[in-house]
Amino acid sequence: MASLPEIGFLRRVLYFKDVEEPVLLALWPSFRERRLKKGDVLFRAGDPGEELFLIRDGSIVVSKPVTGRVEQVLSRLASGEVFGEMSVFGDERRRSATCQAEIDTMLYSLDRDSLNRFVTGSPLAAAKFFQQMAQVAFQRLRDSSDLVAEVTRWGLEATGLDIEHK
Amino acid sequence: MSEAGDKTAEGRPKRTRIELLVREADGDGFATQEISSAVAYLHSRPQRIPDADWEMARLPYARQGVVTYALKNRRTEQIIQITETEKFLWGQMDGRASLQEIATSYLLNYGSFDFEIIPTLIVKLLRADLLTMRPVSRLRAVLARNRRNPAARAMEGTLHALERLTVTSRRSHQFFERMYRYGGFLLFTPWAIAALVLMVALGILSGIKIWHNLSEVTRGLASHPIVAILLVKLVFWLTVINHQIIHALACIHYKRRVREFGFTILHGFIPTFYADVTDIFMASRRARIVNAMAGPLFHLFLGGFCFWIATQLQPGLMQGFIAASAILQIQSFFISLYPFCFLEMDGYHILVEMVGVPTLNHDSVRFVRESLWRRIRTATLLTRQETICFTYFMLSLVSIAGFVLLNVWLFSSAGKS
Numbered sequence: 001m002a003s004l005p006e007i008g009f010l011r012r013v014l015y016f017k018d019v020e021e022p023v024l025l026a027l028w029p030s031f032r033e034r035r036l037k038k039g040d041v042l043f044r045a046g047d048p049g050e051e052l053f054l055i056r057d058g059s060i061v062v063s064k065p066v067t068g069r070v071e072q073v074l075s076r077l078a079s080g081e082v083f084g085e086m087s088v089f090g091d092e093r094r095r096s097a098t099c100q101a102e103i104d105t106m107l108y109s110l111d112r113d114s115l116n117r118f119v120t121g122s123p124l125a126a127a128k129f130f131q132q133m134a135q136v137a138f139q140r141l142r143d144s145s146d147l148v149a150e151v152t153r154w155g156l157e158a159t160g161l162d163i164e165h166k
Numbered sequence: 167m168s169e170a171g172d173k174t175a176e177g178r179p180k181r182t183r184i185e186l187l188v189r190e191a192d193g194d195g196f197a198t199q200e201i202s203s204a205v206a207y208l209h210s211r212p213q214r215i216p217d218a219d220w221e222m223a224r225l226p227y228a229r230q231g232v233v234t235y236a237l238k239n240r241r242t243e244q245i246i247q248i249t250e251t252e253k254f255l256w257g258q259m260d261g262r263a264s265l266q267e268i269a270t271s272y273l274l275n276y277g278s279f280d281f282e283i284i285p286t287l288i289v290k291l292l293r294a295d296l297l298t299m300r301p302v303s304r305l306r307a308v309l310a311r312n313r314r315n316p317a318a319r320a321m322e323g324t325l326h327a328l329e330r331l332t333v334t335s336r337r338s339h340q341f342f343e344r345m346y347r348y349g350g351f352l353l354f355t356p357w358a359i360a361a362l363v364l365m366v367a368l369g370i371l372s373g374i375k376i377w378h379n380l381s382e383v384t385r386g387l388a389s390h391p392i393v394a395i396l397l398v399k400l401v402f403w404l405t406v407i408n409h410q411i412i413h414a415l416a417c418i419h420y421k422r423r424v425r426e427f428g429f430t431i432l433h434g435f436i437p438t439f440y441a442d443v444t445d446i447f448m449a450s451r452r453a454r455i456v457n458a459m460a461g462p463l464f465h466l467f468l469g470g471f472c473f474w475i476a477t478q479l480q481p482g483l484m485q486g487f488i489a490a491s492a493i494l495q496i497q498s499f500f501i502s503l504y505p506f507c508f509l510e511m512d513g514y515h516i517l518v519e520m521v522g523v524p525t526l527n528h529d530s531v532r533f534v535r536e537s538l539w540r541r542i543r544t545a546t547l548l549t550r551q552e553t554i555c556f557t558y559f560m561l562s563l564v565s566i567a568g569f570v571l572l573n574v575w576l577f578s579s580a581g582k583s
Contacts, residue, residue, distance in 0.1 A: 041194045061198070063187045073185040073198055100194065154182040157203030158210060160288045 006056075012080045013054055014136060018128040026121070030114030036101035044098045049087025051111040055079050058105025064097050071098065075143070085133060088112050212268075212288060213261030213298045215239065220296060221425065221444055222253070237296065238444060242528050243510065244294040245447070251276065252287050259297070338427035338441075342414045350415040353460070362467050369470025369492070372477040376489050383476070386486030394483065398490045403437075405468060405495065409461040409502075410441040416460040417443040420453035451519055458515040462502045469495035506561040507569075521554050530555035530562075 005028040010016045016024060032051075036042060036058070043049065045065060053060075059078055063071035074097055077083055087093050119126040183200045190196060214220065219241050225234045235253050238245045248256065254275060258268040265284060273279045291297045342350075352358060376383055387394045414424045426442035446457045472492030479485040505513035510527055518526050533555040541548060548556060 039193075039195050061187065066186070069189040069191065071187040071189065071196075073187050100196065150182050151184060154184050154203045154206070157182060158206035160207060160210075160285055160292070 009056065009080075010054075013082060014080070015082050015129055015132045018132065019122075019125040023118075023122045023125040027110075027114070027118050030118075031108040031110055034107040034109055036105045036107065038101055038103050038105075040101045042099045042101065042107070043084075043095045045095055047095045049084060049093055049095045051109045052082060052084040052088050052115070053099075054108040054110070055081050055083075056106040056108055058107075059102040060099050060105060060107075061102045062097050062099055074147070076102065082136070084109075088115060089133075208266045209264050211261050211264050212259040212291075214256065214259045214291075215241075215296055215298050221442075222256075223445060223447075236447070237294070238447070239294050239296050240444065242295050242525070244296075244525055244528065246290055246294045246296070248287070248290075251283065252290075255284060255287055256291070259291075261298075338414070339418075339424045342411075342418050342424050342427070345411070346415050346418040351419065353412065353415060354419045354456075362463060365467050365470035365474070367470075369473040372470075372473035373492070375477050376473060379481075382481045383486050383489050386482045386484070387490060388486075390483050394487055394490065397487050398494060401487075401491050402494050402498070405465070405498075407439045408468075409464055409498075410439050412460045412464045413443050413457060414441040416453075416457040417441075417446050420446060420449045420457070422446050422449050422453070455516055455519050458512040458519075462499050462512050465495045465499040465502065469493075469499060504565070506558065506565045508562045508566070517558075523551060523554055526555065526558055530559040534559045 005025055007021060007024055007028075010019075010024050010028075019027075031054075033056075034042075034053070042053070042060065055077055057079055059076055060081075060083065061076050062074045062083065064074055065071050077099075083099060084095070087095055118129075183202045185198055185200050187196050187198045220237065220239055222235050222237050225236055225247070233250045235248050235250075236245050237248050237253075237256065251272070255268060255272060258271060263271070269279060269284060272283075288297070410427070414427060417424050422443070422445040424441060424443060425445060427440070429437070429439050443457060446454055469492045472488050472495060476485050476489040476492060479488065502511050503513035503516070505511075505517035507514075508527060508531075514527065523529060529551070533552055537552070538556065540546075541552070
């Protein structure tokens with residue numbers, strides 16, 4: 001369990017910014033503190049996933065295997081950002097990417113059972129939580145489609161392929 | 167990824183970058199590095215298509231002092247013209263040397279470097295599908311993707327083994343030269359035309375005679391159906407060699423080179439003989455047409471000859487077999503001259519010469535797939551070349567549909583009877 005309630009920090013986390021303080025205080029004992037050294041792998045793509053994470057301090061690099069020991073960096077997450085919710089709420093309970101500490105990092109984790117209790121115990125707060133989660137998901141979807149376009153452009157430039165005049 | 171949509175001071179989009187994470191060989195340690203598309207381009211290793219799929223010939227016509235070459239993709243029949251320096255670069259593109267290394271060797275060889283020459287050449291080569299940017303066939307690509315599946319692995323192995331069955335001789339030119347000298351030249355004299363006319367006339371008369379005694383002739387075949395079918399197929403297959411030899415002799419007649427003669431399994435399942443007479447493209451239009459006509463006319467001659475022989479024989483297996491072979495030869499004559507079927511047979515090459523669109527097959531498929539719908543939507547009139555492409559495509563489509571329907575009808579009729 002995390003030590004002292006950090007309501008100020010939770011307020012900075014987008015997912016919890018509209019959730020009332022008493023609900024946050026009730027949820028706080030469910031948070032587990034995790035500390036990662038630089039380079040520690042939190043989870044790999046394909047691992048089973050049971051919890052989401054909030055970054056307290058540090059930076060997490062999100063990558064996807066490409067070939068051999070090479071992976072593509074999808075994004076970097078910083079303090080106040082949440083990740084790992086896809087395998088908690090989504091229908092695919094496996095991690096979709098690898099998350100690894102880029103520097104020494106401190107995280108809070110929240111497992112599926114605690115989240116389910118939060119949802120059933122405080123439906124109004126849960127609605128606000130999910131509304132924010134949807135916003136983040138939409139933004140990540142936009143980022144992903146931008147990434148696809150950029151990777152395609154990179155491929156065209158790197159190969160010298162002239163599609164327009166082919 | 168960074169710099170999405172950013173612009174340089176000159177207004178051009180910046181080169182994109184991707185960020186890669188490279189894990190250490192032991193443990194979870196890693197290092198990230200940004201790689202710009204420009205760096206990747208310099209490190210790319212362009213690879214020309216397999217040697218058997220391209221050919222190059224020095225062009226006889228050129229401006230004073232400028233040496234140019236025709237580089238041809240044998241699969242797509244696309245031909246591009248390249249200069250001496252581009253030929254040097256093409257020679258370096260073996261899939262092992264990076265663009266940076268190729269540029270260095272160019273500099274060492276010629277003493278100076280034109281920064282545009284490599285990108286320009288690569289675009290030109292890609293347009294003619296002369297660099298391996300995609301798998302050779304979709305089937306092979308699918309099989310390669312599913313190598314974990316034992317069935318796919320077995321099929322890939324079988325196709326690979328079949329491809330290795332190719333028997334080829336690259337020194338066949340001297341052989342055909344000798345064959346031409348010791349009598350082959352007669353095929354390209356007025357005497358050969360007279361013999362052909364005579365044989366066609368004899369064949370027509372003999373064919374009519376056979377038609378009147380058709381039941382007697384077919385009875386001979388029907389009494390030994392398996393032997394008859396095998397004999398007819400075997401003899402036909404042997405005549406395909408002659409068809410190719412005639413093409414090779416025509417090539418020699420016009421002082422061009424026979425690059426190859428051999429046997430291969432076409433597309434992995436059609437056993438066939440072939441003569442590589444593509445050097446004829448460097449000859450005159452008349453030479454190209456004569457070369458294309460020579461093979462089919464051989465079938466016509468043989469068809470007439472077989473009909474005549476059949477009328478000289480007594481009813482029986484031999485007469486039935488010779489008459490069936492005659493029909494097969496006449497059929498081959500028409501099929502090889504029929505241009506509208508998406509296959510580039512002799513008739514196709516003659517059509518191409520007549521309409522003046524060297525890559526008609528390729529262009530017509532591309533036009534219909536990529537531009538036709540846009541033309542219809544904007545109600546734009548088709549240019550001459552587009553009209554030719556569209557007509558070729560439609561006639562080929564109708565021909566194939568007709569061929570399929572005819573076969574369905576034949577099978578269903580045979581089933582009923």
